[in-house]
Amino acid sequence: MFRPNITAMQGYVPGEQPRGMEFVKLNTNENPFPCSPAVKAAIGRVCQSGLQRYPDPMATAFRERAAELFKHEVPGITPDWILCGNGSDDILTIVTRSFVAPGGLIRFPRPSYILYNTLAAIQGAESETVDFKSDWTLGSAFTAANERLQLAFLPNPNSPTGTVIAPDKVAKLAAALPCPLIVDEAYADFATTNCLGLVAENERVIVTRTLSKSYSLAGLRFGFAVAQPQIIEQLIKVKDSYNCDSLSIAGATAAIDDQAYFAKTRDAIIATRERMTGALRGLGFECIDSQANFVWCRHGKRESRDLYQQLKDAGVLVRYMNYAGWGEGLRISVGSDEQCDLLLAKLGGMV
Amino acid sequence: MFRPNITAMQGYVPGEQPRGMEFVKLNTNENPFPCSPAVKAAIGRVCQSGLQRYPDPMATAFRERAAELFKHEVPGITPDWILCGNGSDDILTIVTRSFVAPGGLIRFPRPSYILYNTLAAIQGAESETVDFKSDWTLGSAFTAANERLQLAFLPNPNSPTGTVIAPDKVAKLAAALPCPLIVDEAYADFATTNCLGLVAENERVIVTRTLSKSYSLAGLRFGFAVAQPQIIEQLIKVKDSYNCDSLSIAGATAAIDDQAYFAKTRDAIIATRERMTGALRGLGFECIDSQANFVWCRHGKRESRDLYQQLKDAGVLVRYMNYAGWGEGLRISVGSDEQCDLLLAKLGGMV
Structure with a gap:
């Protein structure tokens, strides 16, 4: 009944959008600020x-x-x-x-x-x-x-x-x-x-x-x-x-x-991104310089998947990604300064 | 660059959605009542x-x-x-x-x-x-x-x-x-x-x-x-x-x-539909009994396309439809009682 390519394929799985429980949500690159x-x-x-x-x-x-x-x-x-x-x-x-x-x-x-x-x-x-x-x-x-x-x-x-x-x-x-x-x-x-x-x-x-x-x-x-x-x-x-x-x-x-509101919130996110990148490096993460509202990183000594799970257990959602044949890591969205501080504090106790 | 089927096809043309000018809009089967x-x-x-x-x-x-x-x-x-x-x-x-x-x-x-x-x-x-x-x-x-x-x-x-x-x-x-x-x-x-x-x-x-x-x-x-x-x-x-x-x-x-609001507005539309069908027949239209929020009709003596244009010139939009090899007619959405009265008054002066 269905086309063979549809039956055979896996559906796309979007980043977790938990309902009900409150997470510090740094997994789908949402903006921490409300809209204009x-x-x-x-x-x-x-x-x-x-x-x-x-x-x-x-x-x-x-x-x-x-x-x-x-x-x-x-x-x-x-x-x-x-x-x-x-x-x-x-x-x-x-x-x-x-x-x-x-x-x-x-x-x-x-x-x-x-x-x-x-x-x-x-x-x-x-x-x-x-x-x-x-x-x-x-x-x-x-x-x-x-x-x-x-x-x-x-x-x-x-x-x-x-x-x-x-x-x-x-x-x-x-x-x-x-x-x-x-x-x-x-x-x-x-x-x-x-x-x-x-x-x-x-x-x-x-x-x-x-x-x-x-x-x-x-x-x-x-x-x-x-x-x-x-x-x-x-x-x-x-x-x-x-x-x-x-x-x-x-x-x-x-x-x-x-555009005034747009520029203000964007500039805040860029500033937090730069601070977060530096702090993650200080904690032993390898980070690529980012021009987006997230940072891609791997820790020198800890498995990315374990850190993802530990953070989730501590109420912080980040994105664990594994590209077959290429490698894996954590993609962490740039949240508010408060969310960033909380993330860094939790990570500080883990690595 | 494009797939041949895309280049060759005509795009779908939705019913007119005029901006700026106010019409009595009976062409796209919208509901005359506001939502709940x-x-x-x-x-x-x-x-x-x-x-x-x-x-x-x-x-x-x-x-x-x-x-x-x-x-x-x-x-x-x-x-x-x-x-x-x-x-x-x-x-x-x-x-x-x-x-x-x-x-x-x-x-x-x-x-x-x-x-x-x-x-x-x-x-x-x-x-x-x-x-x-x-x-x-x-x-x-x-x-x-x-x-x-x-x-x-x-x-x-x-x-x-x-x-x-x-x-x-x-x-x-x-x-x-x-x-x-x-x-x-x-x-x-x-x-x-x-x-x-x-x-x-x-x-x-x-x-x-x-x-x-x-x-x-x-x-x-x-x-x-x-x-x-x-x-x-x-x-x-x-x-x-x-x-x-x-x-x-x-x-x-x-x-x-x-559901209470839904039933009330639906019943009002059905009542207006029945009244409109009878009145259109009284004006010399052939109407099919409708179970939707519109009525399909053709006048015994007037061209559908002409009536569509005359109504549009008079500020009332209805849908003229022509199915190649099958036939043509007017599809008139069931509006409010006031809109229906206006439509019938305009048509009364045309047919």
Whole structure:
């Protein structure tokens, strides 16, 4: 009854979202700060005017404001360069369905976002991973010709490592690839560079963003893609007609309109990230310099899995990740200063 | 770059959702009443507690309440029999991706929901329509063997006709079909029967519902499927991890908890529907008896397209539909009594 690729595949398992019990939750890169008060006000206004009508299928209000916001980064951008989605996961699904046929191949780095593998499996396609080099860039294997290659994903900053490939290097990867390149910038707001500018130069570059992390809106589900209009025009065919609801469109628009709040909370997270990285190193962890809102680390003497479990028992959730054939470690989200202090205190008693 | 089926296809065009200008909007089967006040209260509570965390991936709160609500209709139902989606369109996409491979065949009645054709095209599959018989049931052509047949959709009540195939007849169709049958019950709350009970008897029957129409929540995007747990378990693999947001889960749960409000508004719509049907006939329209929140009609002497345009010019939006090779007509949503009176007054001056 089901397609064989569906029956055979394992479903994607998102990071633990415990209900009921209170954890210090540093496992899914949520923002410790509440969203801008302007978001709540906008949602309240929509509730007041009623929910009985369908939302704007194209989320026009958001696209207009986002085009304005990015006008210095993307020369020539208009609302037609933007596609909104029910979280950036929705966008990743749309691009996969648009470009990848069963039997096709999707390429992405290892280690990176595990979901790409699931997207390939649902589509009946194959995944191919290319290991990062020791400097966290990607070599020629990432752009190697393969007649079945239909899509490449590059999370940048990458998860779980928090590393960034510089835009000029990404431009070269995109130019060498025989297929579209999705630059998944879920964490770009915490980095010093991004690849938005490449979109204007190469129609095969699609940048995806989410409001889940840097705008504290994981619960709202809102993400978007930036690409040239002739690309967006095709992607629109593949999305569900009303993929964003009225509340999320209003909330997301209000969120990007409050850039002062955004900058303040982002700067606080970056400051805590730097402090946390230093403190973890002081406790004997090997940490990679991160440009995201999490830190990837391994302790010199303790097993990562054991530390994950000890922390969980102590009420602190972090993410233990194990990439077969590559290695394992802990991905710890940057929380508030108080959460960071608590984490460090607990770890101090364990290592 | 794009898959050939995507480039070749036309995108689905949803009913007009005009922004800015005020219409009496009777074109997309929205509910004229606001949603239950309990929905707004629940959304307010979620806003208050914050949106920075991811939602419950499985919308457990809703599934628990829905299983309770349907326990008399579906023997043995538990939350595991329910899958929530970002509108029932999300559910229709999930089942299509789960069962249909490129080159496969999807079968559905003509005239019915145009989106099924789009779902097939995105998947690279073919559509086959089977005309309704003169009594609005479906004959053996609907269940005929075809080795490429992978999925059948039956909207029940059907759109645009508002007609219903009785559950015992649907059971026979499902038993005779070589593939799963999706009974799309978007409008079932306005009908005298439904097919929920068939789910317990046949694992290949999947019933889909939406809160857009009968719960006045088109703007919230929330729908769900009811099927046996071993079916739901596979469908979960295909959905986006966090396909429903925190606000919609809370709002939808509050909506189905307020059955008194639901019954009151539904009964009002059914009463207006009966009155509107009689009045349209009095104006010379041929109307089919409807079990949904809209009426399908054609005037004996006037062209449907002309009436659509005249009504639009007069500030009243209805849906003009033309099914190639089958026929055309107007699908008019049942609004409030005031909206209905205005529609009838305008039509009275036109026909």
